[in-house]
Amino acid sequence: MNTASASGSQHHPPQHNAENWWPAPYTGTGVHATVTVPASKSLTNRYLILAALASSPSTIHNTLISRDTELMLGALEKFGVGIDRTEQPDGSTTVVLTPASELKRAESDGTELTIECGLAGTVMRFVPPLAAVAKARVHFDGDPAARVRPMAPVLNGLQALGARLSYGQTPGMLPFTMDASEVQSTGEVVVDASGSSQFISALLLAGHALPGGLRLRAAPGPVASPDHIAMTVETLRELGVAITVDDDGRGWQIAEAPIAGFTVTVEPDLSNAGPFLAAALATNGSVGIRFWPEKTTQVGGKWVQILSQMGAEVSHGTDGVLTVRGTGKITGINYADASELAPTLAALCALADSPSKLTGIGHLRGHETDRLAALEIELAKIGASVTATDDALEIIPGVRTRADLNSYEDHRMATAGALLGLAIKGIRVENIATTAKTMPQFPELWTQMAKTAKDRG
Structure with missing residues (x-):
């Protein structure tokens, strides 16, 4: 396990505060929701x-x-x-x-x-x-x-x-x-x-x-x-x-x-939409994101390709809603340059039915935390076998085990933990409030989405 970035960024030890653990919603069945995510x-x-x-x-x-x-x-x-x-x-x-x-x-x-x-x-x-x-x-x-x-x-x-x-x-x-x-x-x-x-x-x-x-x-x-x-x-x-x-x-x-001077309207944050879209695969349900742009420069636009390759059905309606539907399977993926999408993608790979490899992401060692080291540690807690190299993650899914997952003050580690919680009963995420970095409404939106499975059950 390599826990230090070549650029000098250190991997911070998780903070253990008994009052800071968020019980991630578990559904056991498919969510069916349409979500409006905040701006990019x-x-x-x-x-x-x-x-x-x-x-x-x-x-x-x-x-x-x-x-x-x-x-x-x-x-x-x-x-x-x-x-x-x-x-x-x-x-x-x-x-x-x-x-x-x-x-x-x-x-x-x-x-x-x-x-x-x-x-x-x-x-x-x-x-x-x-x-x-x-x-x-x-x-x-x-x-x-x-x-x-x-x-x-x-x-x-x-x-x-x-x-x-x-x-x-x-x-x-x-x-x-x-x-x-x-x-x-x-x-x-x-x-x-x-x-x-x-x-x-x-x-x-x-x-x-x-x-x-x-x-x-x-x-x-x-x-x-x-x-x-x-x-x-x-x-x-x-x-x-x-x-x-x-x-x-x-x-x-x-x-x-x-x-x-100029006037613009900011697109929805397509990277932050990722955990919600991935929830459709994780629960074998369907999730739509409103106001998905026809064209975008955001890296989150890659979710359409990624989730399609992993087994989802993806459609973009005339009403501007991008909808992802689970098909009952999650296929592992070999994918390069996932950038900031990698934590959510890695969590979904840990729920897949075959191994995955994510490459070209060495720079994530210098983000809010050393994300490669953090994912290696946290995904192992739920039973996956994960190997982090200088710029890649190799993920072999395993037995799904309840666990307490640390966020490392990193919003994308927190949302990755929430995604795992939909499919694995008993997941708790440390400091879910760190999602306020880019999406203060995340815990409420996530809970509302999870409730759609219970409402249908």
Whole structure:
């Protein structure tokens, strides 16, 4: 068992708090539900950064309100961005962001701004380039678990642009203080993206506002979760940013140019929809997700292909509902580059009738926790045989055993545990509240879905 990331992220021991165990609903029969999941965190935080850099106010409909997005909104306010929220009759939130005439560079007393990152990768990676645009002096810190998440590649990129950095504990990680007062145009910036796609996305999002624009290349070696970089590129183009991608897909060029304020509606979070859709297979039931887009840049769009390969019937109705139906079997899968879908997918693989192998996911060792190590430990508790390598998981289903499953302060580990609980009686999940990172409504929505099986029983 390998419990340390090559990038330096440590695998945190689980917290055992007797009051923190959530009895996962067990159905014993098929659920039959249609669910509305909240908006995409990935898209919300990209739009928020770009709205802060726009030349006029922007309106974001169906903004996700969760811990990660609250942290982003709080960070933008620190730079002087005006934020006005309105709750709509359908329960969604519209946010109007008014850019500052000039992004704030320091506190009124001359001390640096302070940004609280929590455990949000999009805040800790996307906001430093915003600070570079502002030429600000900023101190960044976050949760204890955030202090072992890799940051060095994006910070090295900012140093190449002239930013000066000082570290409180470990070089290349939180906490750190950045002085961007001397950021200027430079030649090509090369970034190691093997640990996270966010290192590339962070710089791309600010590229049009940096002095002289940005010429960026991925360093030789693997690029983690290229789907998320493609999402960033398409989001920029959607808002009028001229971005050129090299033929090999490993280089990007953006000219310095303003972007106008915009109005968008954020798609549902298709990654967060995954556990609900997988529940149809886990219980031999059916689950629909409302407002599923015809086309998407979200990695969660892969659920259609994944669940079809594992034995589900999948249909997308004219009413916009994507419906997944179980067929009485769950077939193991060999799948590459599942990215953030991997914890839920691994849990479903543990319920399958044949082995599975998930590859190209080594970067998950540097997420909220070392997810490969955590999945190896937790899936073994329910009887699966799991081998974690540097960038893969091999999963052989076994006897299904009740267990207490730890979440490691990781929302996707928590939802994976909830999925197992539908099919295995007696599962408890530690700290289900960690799902508030991207989906505060998860426990209620999950319980409501599980109840549909009981209602039919």
